Amino acid sequence: MVNQIEPSITSSPIIWVPSTIEEAIELKRKFGSKAEFVSGSTLLQLQWMNGRKIPENIISLEQISKLKEVQIDEDKKTLSIGASSQLSSYKTDRLLKNFPIICEALKSIAAPAVRNRGTIGGNIMGGVGDLIPLFLALKAKLLVHDEKESELVDFWEWLQHSQRKNQTLLSTIHLPIIKECANSYSFYKKIGRRETFTAAILTVSGSIRWDDHGVIEEAKLALGGGDNKPFLLENTEHKMIGKKGEEIDWKSVFESITSEIAPADDAFVSVDYRKKVAANLMIAALQSKFTVISNGKEESSYEV
Amino acid sequence: MDINNTVLHNGLTIKDKQTINLNLMINGEKYILKTSPTEKLVNILRDQLQLVGTKISCGIGRCGACSVLLDGDLVNACLVMAYQVNGKSITTIEGIGGVSIDEVQEAFLLEGGFQCGYCTSGMIVAVKYLLSMCPNPTEADIKEALSGNLCRCTGYGGIIRAVQRLANANNYSKDID
Amino acid sequence: MKSKLIEKEDRIRPDGLSKVTGSLQYLTDLTFPDMLYGKVLRSKYPHAKILSINTEKAEAIPGVEAVLTYKDVPGMNRFGIIIPDQPVFCEDRVRYIGDAIAAVAAQSFEIAEEALKHIEVVYEELQILDSPDKSLRPNAIRLHPAGNICHRSSYQNGDVQQAFEECVAIVEETYELPRQLHAYMETEGGVVVPEENGGITVYAATQHGFKDRFQISRILGIPESMIRIVSNPIGGSFGGKDEQNIQPYASLLALATKRPVKIHNTRQESIRASIKRHPMKITVKTGTDSTGKILAHQVKIIADKGAYTTLGPAVLDFSVEHAAGPYIIPNIETEGISVYTNNGVSGEFRGFGGNQITFALEGQMDRLAEVLKIDPIEIRRKNLRTTTDLGPLGHRIAPTDGASLVLEKVQKLSKQLKKDYKDSLWKRYGTGIAITMHGGGLGFGRLDSAGGRISLNKQGEIEISFGFEECGQGLLSVIENLVIEEIGCSQQDVKIVIGDTSVVPISGSSTASRGTSIVWQSLQKMKGPFKEKLCKYVSDATSICKEELYLGPYGIWKVGKEDGPFMTYKECAEGIVDQTVLTSFHFPVTPDAVNGGHFLYTFGGVKVDVEVDLLSGKVKVLSIDHVISAGPIVSPKGYIGQIEGGGVMSLGYTLLEDMKMINGQYATTNFDSYLIPNIVDVPFDTNVFAIEDLVEGDSYGPRGVGEIGTIAIIPAVVKAVHDAIGCWVSKLPISSEEILENIESKGMLTWI
Structure with missing residues (x-):
């Protein structure tokens, strides 16, 4: 049986459903600022309800299968994640399952029904996502497309300098893979007012790499989540590089973190609290690693 | 491109600037609906089809009262728009259980x-x-x-x-x- | 999660199947032919004069059928359960951002919404009084003709000043409690249908159908007999739907358009307009002798009433009454004041002021125990009431040993180590207990009508009827179980009729933990005469001696004939003419003339374990044990559900929930930032222990348990936090920031 039903109608945008990246770019070229790229739209719809202008044209990215691919390039030692991959793909994608920190981060976002619709790219392009600090710490590169060109850009550079983020199509996130990673460590922590299914008070992530003598060669520490402007803590990173774990003065790291970051303020949580918690979480995570290193019980697995 | 009567890649037809013809399966029954492409699935279910077992409480995907299955995946019907369910299959509470309860x-x-x-x-x-x-x-x-x-x-x-x-x-x- | 209640035989809820299959039509699910959709324009400012209202442009929008303002209210343009001081539509002044100014009926919600934007209201902003402190200043602008004090309530016994001089230990603290959202999952809504006689049928949730009928009749200026209220089923209420919400607007619009009008608040609209739990600031000074015996207790309560009265005075009276809780205190002075502000309206909410005052009282007990180095259980025992002690206002109450039974059980539980929580690097663990005493019914001096009706209907069903609503609390199960137990019939024989003023008797409100009590007491009064009527009919019809007949499954049975009923109810129904028993009585009340004093009390105790995270100051509850003394259990699943659900609601109040207002505006408008507990916040290790015994000779039967589970958990969590990290919290919800500052100042983080 087929049921036909006539609705009452109000004005709506036109939906375009391209099946390739090229078509999507072409539509964007055609409609310019009168069109927006839309994927799961779990965040966008809320923004529309809160008064953000609904575009005249919606370019849906949901039918572009290339945007949902997750791949490992063994030569380039890169994990590439298609931007339209769902936030829930940590449960279904066989490759992503090998990267516990990505799974942990994805699991910390929203709740299952939202994760089944929301996408990894959307979490980044929305500007407030918990994945932003993670991918900053993991030194992500983004493959972005605009009307003129496609470009592989450093995520942090792009975040700071790109003027046209909302005119851009993000197709893939590239993450460097470090195999047999005995000399590296990464972490991800999200704190919200509720245990789960809540905007972050803050999200922090970090990664460090050290040489065979335990001297830190590289450190990335990132803050973001919720209303916090994504931030890479370059001053604090520099303080740690060249030192061994036991040589680090944690009091000065605490000072450095709290003076370097400028988290958001709202009716419920103060800036001061956010600063301290960000520092506490980062220090505790780093310290836990250094304890393990000095205990010499290190197991290696895939890491990014 | 003629935006009136354009067939797009997922088989979705734009009838005019404001409505689409939507094909979908709900609880195993086939429906063709005329609706705004951005109409929320929860309104289609509750208002157009009187499938009021699916509830509306927060309207922003934060309470789960409107949870339905979309091709077997859990979604909030208040965060899914009409064009996103074209050609898909939906299970609501009314479709759970059969002759006897689940x-x-x-x-x-x-x-x-x-x-x-x-x-x-x-x-x-x-x-x-x-x-x-x-x-x-x-x-x-x-x-x-x-x-x-x-x-x-x-x-x-x-x-x-x-x-x-x-x-x-x-x-x-x-x-x- | 296991229930430790004795596994009693339990039936499936009468409304269960329709709820799990989604087939139950809530009143917000209804549609009628030719139905219009209504929206209400609420104030733009928390406090302003209205200089003009122009609805012309809105009326001109195609699809708009009516736009109403105060000029269109035929009767009294006010509502309010105790004092009708809230305008249906504001005339010349708005006092909070939920104040209504106009209402629209249109062909769709979208059109109605659009029309609201075209109603032109010119305001002149007034100074915002966003706290009781500001409202109490001598030069503060008056929010109501009589000033800014809504209500004062007090109780005094002995001489506290003199007693404090004899005290060895004195603790003084100010406790602050937030505004809480009821957060029923179904927002307010329904449909009002105009009837041919000029009257209306109102399909909308309330906790007291007859009170709605009275209030709406006053607004519409038509007799109550022309108004029918259908108020069942309800998707949660917790006190929040007791007052008028959308009913006046849908009613006025339906009469104006002569068409059915539906209003269903969005969550944002609901939060803007609805009542909330009273924020309170409670300052307490308590002193004891060296053994921990309390000599003096001085309490000052300031409640933020918000803009209008609703049930505020009764809530304050309840807080004042429960200031001493289950303890016998020789010298006590309690003063409460409820103050109008330009904040959201505070009203009734499960626990009814008991939650706030008990947080303060139990907080004092724990602080005194610490000062005196006495075990928290011991200090409570030392001051605990005994079976025949007077009630907290020095009034006579039904004898009860609930307090000591609960404390004994809590003590046993607190001695049993649940788990061997070992403090880890960044986690500390603690445990806490608290107890409480809670009055049921409306209290002395309030019209607290109770009653019910039982009848053998034409279909041969035993029809039992009450003027109550099923909000989810499990009233239908209570009625069904009690009828089966008291009458002796089968489940199939019972037909329950509630929630429709056209067919139900007066039973009073579905509030104040009174439903179970009233159903049981009504049945005690009705079962004898009802059985008598049926047996007499059968006896007359068959000339079998009445004494040989009794009511059983499916019909009237004869002693000795065990293979089936002697006459089925259906057969009986065909001939019987006198088949109805009505009862009407007043809810049991103290014989002493003390305002609001209760007579029947229940008792609750809680033991919790918590974990405190040293890095973030966040608190997590790991286990909850409830102990409840409220008489016999009528419906096991309903009982556990009320206690567990009430406990988690207050877990939210303790840890998460704060309906914060800034300058008279809500800082949160939906569940993305107003956070209630989700399943992750709830310990799977939750247990409910019931003490079913009542003192010998108690004739009041099972008590309601709708509220008692929401009280003791709050101070218990706070004590557990103290146990974990040694800091006292006096402001809710517990602030992670405050905890973290304590952690820092105690040097628990080496890098700070």
Whole structure:
């Protein structure tokens, strides 16, 4: 049986459903600022309800299968994640399952029904996502497309300098893979007012790499989540590089973190609290690693 | 491109600037609807089709009262737009169970997994989804799976007991297989 | 999660199947032919004069059928359960951002919404009084003709000043409690249908159908007999739907358009307009002798009433009454004041002021125990009431040993180590207990009508009827179980009729933990005469001696004939003419004339374990044990559900929930930032222990348990936090920031 039903109608945008990246770019070229790229739209719809202008044209990215691919390039030692991959793909994608920190981060976002619709790219392009600090710490590169060109850009550079983020199509996130990673460590922590299914008070992530003598060669520490402007803590990173774990003065790291970051303020949580918690979480995570290193019980697995 | 009567790649036809012809399966029945492409699925279900078992409570995907299955995946019907469900299959609470009630519904009855009942449709759909992914869920699995479904009455006790009852039953049947 | 209640035989709820299959039609699910959709324009400012209202442009929008303002209210343009001081539509002044100014009926919600934007209201902003402190200043602008004090309530016994001089230990603290959202999952809504006689049928949730009928009749200026209220089923209420919400607007619009009008608040609309739990600031000074015996207790309560009265005075009276809780205190002075502000309206909410005052009282007990180095259980025992002690206002109450039974059980539980929580690097663990005493019914001096009706209907069903609503609390199960137990019939024989003023008797409100009590007491009064009527009919019809007949499953049975009923109810119904028993009585009340004093009390105790995270200051509850003394259990699943659900609701109040207002505006408008507990916040290790015994000779039967589970958990969690990290919290919800500052100042983090 087929049921036909006539609705009452109000004005709506036109939906375009391209099946390739090229078509999507072409539509964007055609409609310019009168069109927006839309994927799961779990965040966008809320923004529309809160008064953000609904575009005249919606370019849906949901039918572009290339945007949902997750791949490992063994030569380039890169994990590439298609931007339209769902936030829930940590449960279904066989490759992503090998990267516990990505799974942990994805699991910390929203709740299952939202994760089944929301996408990894959307979490980044929305500007407030918990994945932003993670991918900053993991030194992500983004493959972005605009009307003129496609470009592989450093995520942090792009975040700071790109003027046209909302005119851009993000197709893939590239993450460097470090195999047999005995000399590296990464972490991800999200704190919200509720245990789960809540905007972050803050999200922090970090990664460090050290040489065979335990001297830190590289450190990335990132803050973001919720209303916090994504931030890479370059001053604090520099303080740690060249030192061994036991040589680090944690009091000065605490000072450095709290003076370097400028988290958001709202009716419920103060800036001061956010600063301290960000520092506490980062220090505790780093310290836990250094304890393990000095205990010499290190197991290696895939890491990014 | 003529925007009137354009067939786009997913088979969705734009009739004019404001409506689309939407094809979808709901609880195994085929529907063709004329609707605004950005109309929310929850309104289509409740207002156009009078499938009012799916509830509306927060309207922003934060309570789970409107949970339905979209091609088998749990979604909030208030966060899914019409054009996004074209050609897809939807299961609402009305489509769960058949001649007799589903085992999840039975477990909720036996364990008192509801009080006012307003979150119950969504909760049961979410439990169906959980068990489809994971027949013998642990405490952590239950917490993860139901973290998007708010209940103000039960404090979740009866709901937890209902899911654990099903998990134990599944565990038992696995043992005897 | 296991229930430790004795596994009693339990039936499936009468409304269960329709709820799990989604087939139950809530009143917000209804549609009628030719139905219009209504929206209400609420104030733009928390406090302003209205200079003009122009609805012309809105009326001109195609699809708009009516736009109403105060000029269109035929009767009294006010509502309010105790004092009708809230305008249906504001005339010349708005006092909070939920104040209504106009209402629109249109062909769709979208059109109605659009029309609201075209109603032109010119305001002149006034100074915002966003706290009781500001409202109490001598030069503060008056929010109501009589000033800014809504209500004062007090109780005094002995001489506290003199007693403090004899005290060895004195603790003084100010406790602050937030505004809480009821957060029923179904927002307010329904449909009002105009009837041919000029009257209306109102399909909308309330906790007291007859009170709605009275209030709406006053607004519409038509007799109550022309108004029918259908108020069942309800998707949660917790006190929040007791007052008028959308009913006046849908009613006025339906009469104006002569068409059915539906209003269903969005969550944002609901939060803007609805009542909330009273924020309170409670300052307490308590002193004891060296053994921990309390000599003096001085309490000052300031409640933020918000803009209008609703049930505020009764809530304050309840807080004042429960200031001493289950303790016998020789010298006590309690003063409460409820103050109008330009904040959201505070009203009734499960626990009814008991939650706030008990947080303060139990907080004092724990602080005194620490000062005196006495065990928290011991200090409570030392001051605990005994079976025949007077009630907290020095009034006579039904004898009860609930307090000591609960404390004994809590003590046993607190001695049993649940788990061997070992402090880890960044986690600390603690445990806490608290107890409480809670009055049921409306209290002395309030019209607290109770009653019910039982009848053998034409279909041969035993029809039992009450003027109550099923909000989810499990009233239907209570009625069904009690009828089966008291009458002796089968489940199939029972037909329950509630929630429709056209067919139900007066039973009073579905509030104040009174439903179970009234159903049981009504049945005690009705069962004898009802059985008598049926047996007499059968006896007359068959000339079998009445004494040989009794009511059983499916019909009237004869002693000695065990193979089936002697006459079925259906057969009986065909001939019987006198088949109805009505009862009407007043809820049991203290014989002493003390305002608001209760007579029947229940008792609750809680033991919790918590974990405190040293890095973030966040608190997580790991286990909850409830102990409840409220008489016999009528419906096991309903009982557990009320206690567990009430406990988690207050877990939210303790840890998460704060309906914060800034300058008279809500800082949160939906569940994305107003956070209630989800399943992850709830310990699977939750247990409910019931003490079913009542003192010998108690004739009041099972008590309601709708509220008692929401009280003791709050101070218990706070004590557990103290146990974990040694800091006292006096402001809710517990602030992670405050905890973290304590952690820092105690040097628990080496890098700070």
